[in-house]
Amino acid sequence: MTKDNLPELVTFGCRLNSYESEVMRSHAEKAGLTDSIIINTCAVTKEAERQARQSIRKLHRENPDKKIIVTGCSAQITPDMYATMEEVSHVIGNDVKLESKTWLNMGSEGQGPKVLVNDIMSVKETASHLVEGFEGRARAFVQVQNGCDHRCTFCIIPYGRGNSRSVPVGDIVNQVRALVEQGYKEIVLTGVDVTSYGPDLPGEPSFGQMIRRVLALVPELPRLRLSSLDPVEIDDDLWHLIADEPRLMPHLHMSLQAGDDMVLKRMKRRHLRQDAINMAKRAHDLRPDMALGADIIAGFPTETDAMFQNTLNIIEECALVYCHIFPYSEREGTPAAKMPQVPHPVRKERASLLREEGEKQLKIFLTNQIKKEHKVIVEKGSFGRSENFSPVRLSQDYEQGKLLTVIPQSLENNVLIESVS
Numbered sequence: 143m144t145k146d147n148l149p150e151l152v153t154f155g156c157r158l159n160s161y162e163s164e165v166m167r168s169h170a171e172k173a174g175l176t177d178s179i180i181i182n183t184c185a186v187t188k189e190a191e192r193q194a195r196q197s198i199r200k201l202h203r204e205n206p207d208k209k210i211i212v213t214g215c216s217a218q219i220t221p222d223m224y225a226t227m228e229e230v231s232h233v234i235g236n237d238v239k240l241e242s243k244t245w246l247n248m249g250s251e252g253q254g255p256k257v258l259v260n261d262i263m264s265v266k267e268t269a270s271h272l273v274e275g276f277e278g279r280a281r282a283f284v285q286v287q288n289g290c291d292h293r294c295t296f297c298i299i300p301y302g303r304g305n306s307r308s309v310p311v312g313d314i315v316n317q318v319r320a321l322v323e324q325g326y327k328e329i330v331l332t333g334v335d336v337t338s339y340g341p342d343l344p345g346e347p348s349f350g351q352m353i354r355r356v357l358a359l360v361p362e363l364p365r366l367r368l369s370s371l372d373p374v375e376i377d378d379d380l381w382h383l384i385a386d387e388p389r390l391m392p393h394l395h396m397s398l399q400a401g402d403d404m405v406l407k408r409m410k411r412r413h414l415r416q417d418a419i420n421m422a423k424r425a426h427d428l429r430p431d432m433a434l435g436a437d438i439i440a441g442f443p444t445e446t447d448a449m450f451q452n453t454l455n456i457i458e459e460c461a462l463v464y465c466h467i468f469p470y471s472e473r474e475g476t477p478a479a480k481m482p483q484v485p486h487p488v489r490k491e492r493a494s495l496l497r498e499e500g501e502k503q504l505k506i507f508l509t510n511q512i513k514k515e516h517k518v519i520v521e522k523g524s525f526g527r528s529e530n531f532s533p534v535r536l537s538q539d540y541e542q543g544k545l546l547t548v549i550p551q552s553l554e555n556n557v558l559i560e561s562v563s
């Protein structure tokens with residue numbers, strides 16, 4: 143059941159969606175849309191869309207009097223898929239979902255059109271929104287960029303989010319400062335393709351230059367974390383910060399996708415496997431406590447056993463410890479969907495081998511963290527994460543968002559344990 147007098151948010155997909163859900167929550171509350179359920183969809187996989195439709199039917203059954211408002215990338219790309227569902231009151235696009243007037247119109251008698259979805263490729267700017275907080279979260283997300291100018295052959299995101307556009311540095315600083323004043327000790331800078339930050343802004347600040355300004359202008363911010371990075375698009379300023387700035391967390395997540403050059407070429411990625419290995423080596427050399435993660439797709443079309451082996455090997459070669467593994471999911475409208483497909487059982491098998499290797503690397507990494515001092519942020523109860531994102535089980539419950547100094551004594555199921563019971 144939804145909490146009365148407050149719009150309910152159901153968020154699928156990425157951190158950017160989580161950030162935008164908070165923006166929509168405050169717009170909907172201000173518009174008095176207390177009788178509504180907002181579904182912020184994701185289009186990265188068919189499975190994500192199936193889950194969204196399933197949630198819509200379930201929530202409508204449980205709350206027949208509430209308005210169901212669907213938005214997000216899947217609603218942006220295929221609005222009719224939701225507009226034809228009788229359970230759905232409104233379908234709104236990814237740009238208008240962040241505008242207060244969209245929600246005021248829906249709150250008013252007129253209620254506005256059922257479908258309000260623009261051509262997302264025509265959107266040139268990304269306005270910033272001051273969110274007050276993140277319900278039930280230890281860390282806060284701040285959007286710095288939206289959209290993407292690349293066209294990786296497997297990816298549907300640019301059709302949901304449009305071309306790349308950056309949030310002005312000043313707005314980011316204000317947002318970070320506002321969240322720190324709210325008590326947040328850790329901020330994650332997020333976007334769709336954050337390393338393409340800046341060329342659309344006056345003075346063309348790079349991603350690294352923006353981060354340097356944020357850290358300089360908000361000295362009270364204890365911890366800054368970054369979302370996925372393109373391995374070959376890290377600028378010099380960012381490398382200097384990685385080397386010298388203790389408030390920039392020693393935890394980087396690569397948008398790697400594969401470890402085989404032929405597969406990377408067919409994905410239209412900008413890097414080759416040696417570029418990823420070089421990036422990993424440089425990051426580990428600059429910060430010995432560095433932890434690397436990566437997104438990897440298993441079973442991309444035309445991937446042979448030998449190509450897959452190169453991807454499996456790169457997990458160890460780069461010491462990737464936080465691996466997000468996705469069996470390839472063909473998306474209609476993408477070039478890769480037209481390529482010769484790898485059978486689903488093979489995709490699944492390869493995904494589980496990649497996960498296994500990732501867990502093995504994580505165990506090696508966490509074993510080296512035992513009996514070392516860590517600053518841990520409490521996520522929930524007695525669970526928290528250290529600077530390099532190591533999972534830590536604390537000896538007791540603490541207030542969410544609290545920062546603690548911990549020296550873990552042991553490791554259980556790839557979680558560091560504060561004290562031996």
Ligand code: SF4
Nearest residue numbers: 290292293294297299
């Ligand atoms: S960089 Fe590639 S994978 Fe990432 S959002 Fe853009 S098109 Fe998609």
